[in-house]
Amino acid sequence: MATLGRGAPLPGRGALVEDPQSQEMVKMSRDLIEKILQAIPDTHTSCIHSQALQLNSTENAKLAMIAKTIGMPSAPVLKAVSESYTLETCLKHMSEGLQLHRALLSSVTPRLENKDKVISLQADIRDLVIQVNKLLKKVQAEAVVQPSPTPVALSLPGDYEIQVAAHLTLVQLQAFGQDVVRCLRSLDQSNEEETES
Secondary structure: OOOOOOOOOOOOOHHHHHOHHHHHHHHHHHHHHHHHHHHHHHHHHHHOOOOOOOOOOHHHHHHHHHHHHHOOOOOOOOOOOOOOOOHHHHHHHHHHHHHHHHHHHHHHHHHOOOOHHHHHHHHHHHHHHHHHHHHHHHHOOOOOOOOOOOOOOOOOOOHHHHHHHHHHHHHHHHHHHHHHHHHHHHHOHHHHHHHHO
16 A cells, blocks of 8 residues: 655755745746646647647657758757755756747747747746746845846858757746746646645
């Protein structure tokens, strides 16, 4: 017979998790990241016209050299909150990664034929960044001004590079978004209550 065990509370997580207002922000953030993840396939289809560039393809790893050539930065790594990876660090990396993807999309959007879904996706990312930054503000010991994202300068000489940049941004956003879901799930107390009942 299996039993449900509970480890020690994670550092810095308690006050945020127990605060009802924070829980509402966590729920809103989870809803937004789910919306973003659901929008990625349609967004990809609307703006990527090359049959060679598929969203969930094993071939994506082969584009690493082109990514390096066009100057595509990697997203910050998100890990589970622990003694060595604080909630504040997790939320900072989440915010930085989301802002990076928004900046990447901003740099390719003007050169795409179909922009509507990309623009909508950028708006959802912006809304999620706002929620994550509100959560971050609650856990920071002192008020820290969040740096505004620096524009990303990609080297996009032709249509193929634009397509690859948009494709790789969406692929990377999808993977990063799944990590965001896992991190937010660990902060969502309503999830724990459902599990215990």
